[in-house]
Amino acid sequence: MKIVVCIKQVPSTEARVQMDPIKGTLIREGVESVVNPFDEYAIEEGIRLKERYGGEVTVISMGPPQAREALKTALAMGADKAVLLSDRAFAGSDTLATAYTLSLGIKKLGDIDIVICGKQATDGDTAQVGPGLAQRLNLRQITYVSKIREINLKNRKITAERLIESGTQVVSTALPALITVVKDINQPRIPNIFSIKKATRAEIPVWGMQDLGGDPKDFGFDGSPTQVVRIFTPPPRQGGEIIQGEVPEAVAKLIEALTSRNIINL
Amino acid sequence: MALKVIKENCTGCGLCVDVCAYSGIKINDEGVAEVTESCILCGQCVDVCPAGALMMEEKKATVEDIFDYKGVMVFVEHEFGKIHSVSFELLGKGREIADNLGVSLSAMLIGAEGDSMALEVARYDVDTIYVCNSTWLKDYQTNTYVAEAENIIRTYKPEIVLIGATTMGRDFAGALAARLKTGLTADCTELSVDMEKRLLLQTRPAFGGNIMATIISPNRRPQMATVRPKVMAMPEPVKNPDVQIIQVQPVSGPQDMLLDILEFIPDTAGTVNLADADIIISGGRGMKGPENFSMLFELAELLGGAVGASRAAVDSGWMPYAHQVGQTGRTVRPKLYIACGISGAIQHLAGMQTSENIVAINKDPDAPIFKVATFGIVGDLFKVVPELIRQIKGKKQQTAC
Ligand SMILES: Cc1cc2nc3c(=O)[nH]c(=O)nc-3n(C[C@H](O)[C@H](O)[C@H](O)COP(=O)(O)OP(=O)(O)OC[C@H]3O[C@@H](n4cnc5c(N)ncnc54)[C@H](O)[C@@H]3O)c2cc1C
Ligand SMILES: Cc1cc2nc3c(=O)[nH]c(=O)nc-3n(C[C@H](O)[C@H](O)[C@H](O)COP(=O)(O)OP(=O)(O)OC[C@H]3O[C@@H](n4cnc5c(N)ncnc54)[C@H](O)[C@@H]3O)c2cc1C
Ligand code: SF4
Ligand code: SF4
Numbered sequence: 001m002k003i004v005v006c007i008k009q010v011p012s013t014e015a016r017v018q019m020d021p022i023k024g025t026l027i028r029e030g031v032e033s034v035v036n037p038f039d040e041y042a043i044e045e046g047i048r049l050k051e052r053y054g055g056e057v058t059v060i061s062m063g064p065p066q067a068r069e070a071l072k073t074a075l076a077m078g079a080d081k082a083v084l085l086s087d088r089a090f091a092g093s094d095t096l097a098t099a100y101t102l103s104l105g106i107k108k109l110g111d112i113d114i115v116i117c118g119k120q121a122t123d124g125d126t127a128q129v130g131p132g133l134a135q136r137l138n139l140r141q142i143t144y145v146s147k148i149r150e151i152n153l154k155n156r157k158i159t160a161e162r163l164i165e166s167g168t169q170v171v172s173t174a175l176p177a178l179i180t181v182v183k184d185i186n187q188p189r190i191p192n193i194f195s196i197k198k199a200t201r202a203e204i205p206v207w208g209m210q211d212l213g214g215d216p217k218d219f220g221f222d223g224s225p226t227q228v229v230r231i232f233t234p235p236p237r238q239g240g241e242i243i244q245g246e247v248p249e250a251v252a253k254l255i256e257a258l259t260s261r262n263i264i265n266l
Numbered sequence: 267m268a269l270k271v272i273k274e275n276c277t278g279c280g281l282c283v284d285v286c287a288y289s290g291i292k293i294n295d296e297g298v299a300e301v302t303e304s305c306i307l308c309g310q311c312v313d314v315c316p317a318g319a320l321m322m323e324e325k326k327a328t329v330e331d332i333f334d335y336k337g338v339m340v341f342v343e344h345e346f347g348k349i350h351s352v353s354f355e356l357l358g359k360g361r362e363i364a365d366n367l368g369v370s371l372s373a374m375l376i377g378a379e380g381d382s383m384a385l386e387v388a389r390y391d392v393d394t395i396y397v398c399n400s401t402w403l404k405d406y407q408t409n410t411y412v413a414e415a416e417n418i419i420r421t422y423k424p425e426i427v428l429i430g431a432t433t434m435g436r437d438f439a440g441a442l443a444a445r446l447k448t449g450l451t452a453d454c455t456e457l458s459v460d461m462e463k464r465l466l467l468q469t470r471p472a473f474g475g476n477i478m479a480t481i482i483s484p485n486r487r488p489q490m491a492t493v494r495p496k497v498m499a500m501p502e503p504v505k506n507p508d509v510q511i512i513q514v515q516p517v518s519g520p521q522d523m524l525l526d527i528l529e530f531i532p533d534t535a536g537t538v539n540l541a542d543a544d545i546i547i548s549g550g551r552g553m554k555g556p557e558n559f560s561m562l563f564e565l566a567e568l569l570g571g572a573v574g575a576s577r578a579a580v581d582s583g584w585m586p587y588a589h590q591v592g593q594t595g596r597t598v599r600p601k602l603y604i605a606c607g608i609s610g611a612i613q614h615l616a617g618m619q620t621s622e623n624i625v626a627i628n629k630d631p632d633a634p635i636f637k638v639a640t641f642g643i644v645g646d647l648f649k650v651v652p653e654l655i656r657q658i659k660g661k662k663q664q665t666a667c
Binding site: 165 | 268287304305306307308309312313322324325345408409412432433434436439440443444445447448450451453472473477479480481482484485525528529530531532539540541545569586587588590594595602612613616619622623624625631636637638639640641643644645646650653654657658661662665
């Protein structure tokens with residue numbers, strides 16, 4: 001089975017985040033870049049599918065040269081191959097251009113059976129790349145997957161559970177397909193020292209716009225219909241009132257505060 | 267490149283470098299800021315530059331056929347025959363935007379009971395309802411719904427399309443925008459119009475809610491946005507006597523149902539789901555064990571709410587993942603969020619800090635959760651929560667008499 005996992009490098013939320021005292025904005029010092037948390041589940045699921053059904057896992061990422069580090073993490077976990085899509089021409093991509101670029105990279109990999117994406121990236125937070133990519137590649141899509149029940153390679157069918165607001169929906173569709181995964185799907189493995197060392201030495205091919213073909217005006221800033229025009233830090237939430245007193249008294253005050261403001265009605 | 271440094275203004279103070287999470291800008295040998303190839307155009311540095319030395323170059327509106335597009339359209343989402351309340355919220359906001367722009371407001375309804383649902387939509391102030399009705403459109407499937415929506419949009423050419431940012435809405439919108447090759451802004455919490463340019467200004471949280479970004483789509487149509495449920499006000503039902511219901515012939519057929527929906531397993535933990543709940547009671551590691559969550563369910567039942575959990579509680583196996591709130595769980599925005607035995611890690615806050623009111627119950631007075639809490643009680647939750655239940659029950663009995 002040919003498995004492709006799409007991963008994005010994002011700034012770590014673990015990083016020390018400070019408030020600038022004058023402007024009240026966030027200052028990040030020495031921000032670390034990590035694999036998007038949801039993509040770790042995607043990589044793990046790809047490797048598990050390979051272990052269950054045989055085949056090969058290729059990880060692919062679009063980003064600046066340092067996104068190579070994210071791909072190395074995936075190789076250390078057990079992915080077989082990695083490709084980096086990197087070119088100055090890709091800078092400023094929104095989700096439409098990102099999905100387009102990734103689709104060309106995946107087409108270049110040849111026939112595939114399944115593409116796995118994370119549910120969303122923790123910086124852009126849109127959850128749009130997966131569905132957009134499925135359209136570009138003309139694949140069936142199953143979003144928010146919490147469990148792959150079965151892949152039947154003979155009938156070329158996948159059956160999966162997806163998490164929707166009111167419960168779990170079980171669906172089945174034909175391969176090739178694209179799925180996006182949520183955290184519930186697995187517990188990502190921690191790579192051992194040996195595989196980390198091996199991954200550090202891995203050669204990762206870099207494909208630019210020339211290698212992908214396609215129309216120059218569909219990439220990067222020019223190929224992106226959306227544009228950020230303003231960024232602002234929402235006023236930090238004011239810490240409110242600590243209700244004092246012994247438990248029964250404090251609870252009574254809390255209920256009074258909530259009912260008088262119509263937050264709860266009893 | 268769209269981020270410009272105005273060299274004459276730059277003092278080389280380096281604030282932009284500090285704020286950038288992508289190494290997208292550096293101070294060069296001349297001592298002025300220079301944009302690197304890692305810049306993703308997130309705009310954060312522009313906001314902090316004290317010298318006004320950074321600017322985002324706006325895309326110019328290319329004169330394509332964008333002026334053929336007119337009007338605001340709302341996608342009506344439904345599940346099990348029931349219309350999602352976010353669709354009505356969007357009709358309210360859509361009416362305001364349409365009035366500002368001096369255009370009409372329409373609704374797009376795809377389904378199998380479209381005619382009866384259209385009557386429900388017509389209780390609100392809307393000018394046109396496009397109904398695409400067929401047996402195979404009963405349940406949402408990406409392929410069939412996207413095909414019908416693409417056809418309706420290409421035929422009737424709205425300049426703005428609004429969709430609820432629900433699980434279904436995001437599955438649908440992401441695919442539809444790619445099909446239409448147009449811009450889509452995710453999960454907006456604020457919408458307004460730039461009257462001069464007739465552009466939709468779409469504001470949304472990013473980076474786990476730590477910053478807000480305003481996004482435009484200047485040169486493609488329609489301008490599409492998904493909007494978070496429960497953010498826009500629910501409009502009063504006002505019937506438009508001139509409402510037109512237009513039947514649209516489906517372009518898909520039963521063979522286009524690419525998914526087999528085999529089964530639906532309703533979430534059994536709690537009767538109200540997190541996304542819809544006005545009140546959420548969440549428990550964390552401080553709950554000590556799964557059995558103690560029954561107390562939170564009791565409180566939720568009394569208040570008509572749902573039960574959530576921190577990742578620590580989910581990873582310990584005390585609550586199913588569907589209840590996890592936070593960066594790798596769900597984002598919620600209830601009227602009231604009660605956090606019991608949750609410390610308030612940044613990844614948890616990312617999923618709940620835009621709640622209207624937050625109550626924190628924690629025995630550690632220094633727990634970060636108190637920094638975002640509207641009301642806090644420092645104390646043992648095993649005393650506070652049962653007392654809360656007792657007093658609420660007491661009050662309820664009083665009012666019942
Ligand atoms: C503040 C801010 C707001 C933004 N708002 C919008 C917006 O509203 N609309 C819009 O179109 N763009 C927006 N963007 C741009 C968007 O973040 C980028 O296009 C980004 O490349 C992909 O979007 P995402 O981070 O939301 O990923 P998501 O769509 O959330 O990612 C889902 C999955 O897609 C895969 N994936 C995503 N990016 C890559 C990649 N580069 N390489 C490999 N796999 C990948 C991963 O599997 C990931 O888990 C915004 C950017 C910023 C900084
Ligand atoms: C990539 C990534 C993604 C993450 N995503 C999420 C996410 O989506 N959601 C999430 O929640 N976390 C997430 N986390 C984890 C997060 O960093 C914290 O570890 C987690 O939120 C801690 O949960 P907690 O507050 O329940 O536990 P703790 O931090 O252990 O806090 C327990 C609290 O309970 C209090 N307490 C203990 N006993 C009592 C008592 N008897 N009465 C009153 N108070 C008591 C303690 O004072 C303490 O403050 C993520 C982490 C990473 C790295
Ligand atoms: S913040 Fe502004 S003035 Fe300071 S170095 Fe950056 S661009 Fe120059
Ligand atoms: S726009 Fe964003 S990524 Fe680019 S330099 Fe500024 S802060 Fe860094």
